[in-house]
Amino acid sequence: MTATAELETGAFTDEALDNEDTQKGKYLTFQLGDEEYGIEISNVTEIIGIQTITDLPDTPHFMKGVINLRGKVIPVIDVRLKFNLEAKAYADRTCIIVVNIRNMSVGLIVDTVSEVMDIPDKNVEDAPKVNNSAGGRYIKGLGKVEDKVKILLDTHKLLFGDEIDQISEAMF
């Protein structure tokens, strides 16, 4: 079956489709403070500028609220706060990376988005398990690009690592 045919069935999104081949090893990198982070491009739907965010009561501090994405209401997470980094006021360069996992769209607020780059698996090393800090468990690996290191995140864990537990706890 060709790619187009599969698309027509509506069973796959572009991202999921290309995931297997062309998008493998491709990361979207963004900045938080001085460090560069990367997430797998396959989960990214789009990148938008900062928007009016509606606060949600009674949610964790990193859950900034909800935004209106062309008629769809999606929650946004401040990644800085999620990693227990110092809060920073949103500015022109602040971006929201919209990711889609398990058919749910979630926005990630980051300082600024850098670029899309190839980081082949051979250049990715496991993160040394030194600290057990809040952010540590979201790291998928460390990508070496020339002489710099990008912190590659596991988007799945980032979104569902602990919230799922919290949410299901809250429900019962």
Next chain:
Amino acid sequence: MPDAEQQELLLAFVEEGRELLDESEPLLIELESRSNESGEVDYEVLNTIFRLFHSLKGGAGFLDLPTIGKVTHKAETLLDLFRKGNGSIKSGHIDLLTRTCDFLRKLLDNVDVSFNDNGFDDDANELIVALSKEIAIITGTEVEATPEPVEIAIEEPVSESSDEHGADEAPADSEETAADDGEDPFKLTITPEMVKQYIAESEDLLSAVEDSFLILDKEPDNSEEINDAFRSLHSFKGNSGFLGFKDLENLSHKAETVLDKVRLGEMKANTELFSLLLEIVDFLRIGITSLSEGKDPDIPSASGLISLMEAAIKKMTIETPKPKADGADKASPQPTPTVVNTDKGKEAPEPVESAAVVKTSKSAPKPLPAKTTAQKAKPAPKAVQRQSIRVDVEKLEVLLDLVGELVIAEAMVSQNPDIKDLDVSLENFEKSSMHLNKITRDLQDVATSIRMVPLSGTFRRMIRLVRDLAQKTGKKVDLQIIGEGTEVDKTVIEQIADPLVHIIRNSIDHGISKPADRKKSGKSETGTVTLEAKYVGGEVWISIKDDGNGLNREKILSKAIEKGLVEGDGSDVPDHEVWQLIFAPGFSTADKVTDVSGRGVGMDVVKRNIENIRGKVEVNCVPGKGSEVVLRIPLTLAIIDGMIIKVGSTLYIIPIIAIIETIRVSYDDITKTMDGQEILNVRGHLHPVIRMHEFYNIEPAHTELPDGIVMIVEDSGKRFCLFVDELVGQQQVVIKGLSEYLGHIHAISGCTILADGTVCLIVDVAGVSKEIEISPQKLTSMGVVEV
């Protein structure tokens, strides 16, 4: 595998069949309980059931579903005996008939999947034997071990000889004579609904007959088409006879006779014959049309037509179709042959005069010799007016979504910030936008109402359930249904069927005890389960009440402690929280798992399903007296009227339906208790105050009650005040769910998008009110902030 068209017919039949069964089952049980009570048979109910089975049989025959045909025929025979007053109805009979319903459902499921009803012969035979036995007992004849030939006749109407046919007719006729005798218990009351259904069915049947005739005209030897036409005509005749439309019945009977002769080779099929038959179809149509217009379905010159047919039969039965003179005598139907031209080679010209013939046939125009008798006399048949159409639910959903978007878009245009900034007169704009707003609202109302369905179908299914459960558990249970006409959204219907089953099971299995035990505790032997639906405010309440033992607080608590759901000895947990524990997944106090209940899955399903439709489940219970489960379901699932309020810089929406009034207060009206709870005196009524900014933890613009606005709101009878900074405006809002990712948000029921594109949260007033009641501690700790 049948072709696409046939498949469609089969699927339609399955759908209809299920509806028919849904209708029959509660009636059967009603029949049983009535005959148990008074020993009398309710003939009206009996007739209705009979008709339902008959329709099913007709459909099965038409679609070549032999097993369904056989079984329904047998059941019909049994019912017919009761109808005629032979034998009394016993519980065993009803059992057998409900079993028949079950089996038919199974068959329908099979048809749904594989488009035939083969492979159930053993079950079918078993059932038929059982039915035959009952019939034999009543009629006092020998029991036949195997299905008799009559059934085969039903299975294959093709093989029915004309003689059998005549025999078939006889009882029908005698029945009718009986019906004419006046005070006859079997006299059927014909409801407008039945007529409506009949009209729709007849239309289809006649179209089918017509199509077949048109094909036969081309290929007179196509025996399949003859059989098809015959079947359709037969069903039509049956239906007409049943409803007492004599003319239609007689006329179709004659046509059927002709067709039968053709089928058996006794008559030569030729173009004239089919022209004549097509004429008959047209006349039948006229009857149906006048019926749909509310008039009597009498055909102006029916007797003439019939004698015409008879003459034709006479003439043509003689194997030699001699060319005859154009004897078609216009206007006055006489028993003369109407044959136009028999010259085989020379086909009749296109029917110029047959303007009256409204064809729905999809086949190409066929030569239609239209010189006929009585043509002048017959009015041009109007297209039959259909009262309803079947629509794909998906289309409806898209429509509703679009209407939702339209409401938002309308608000975005008419309340556009750009317009507000304009410094010119907007009189015209405002007029037009008001108009637009009105239309949008109307459209929305209509769109919502399309999806509204009465609860009766779902409720009536429970009758069967209660009966079965009562038998299985050896208890006596009466089901009372109140408010079955209450209409709810289709999604609600789908979501509540399962919960109802589970709750009723629980009531009967755990709540209501055995007759002996009930007697001991001073209750009547028969327990009662009441199923009630009503509108309360913006919600539909469906309550399931029983007069059983109620819930056992101790038992639930000890189980909950065992499972770690409750800490400590649980003595301080209020009753309603204890009752909520039964909804925890896997929670069951049953000592043993029966096939009715006890696994602890049911109530979990209840809660989940109801929450899916933004509803709530409440449990009320008086130990020893009974328990009540109330399903509270919002009426509109998509759009509400909302009041936009402001707290600090945040906007919230409060459903208008919850708002009683909005007031400004003075310091004199406020009393503050020592724990900081403010109480407001509104014209002598005291209401607790909840400060929205404290509740949602926002920095407010005002902290003094007299500076802001106090809104008195109500949730299921409980009134309290919400303190907000200001009112922004009233607007229709389309409810959007918050992302699944967020799960449940405290006292927020959803959100909407405002005219300027920002997201605004909708306050769940019930959630707020729960807060005051359940945790007074939390409230006070929030309330002491200011001094």
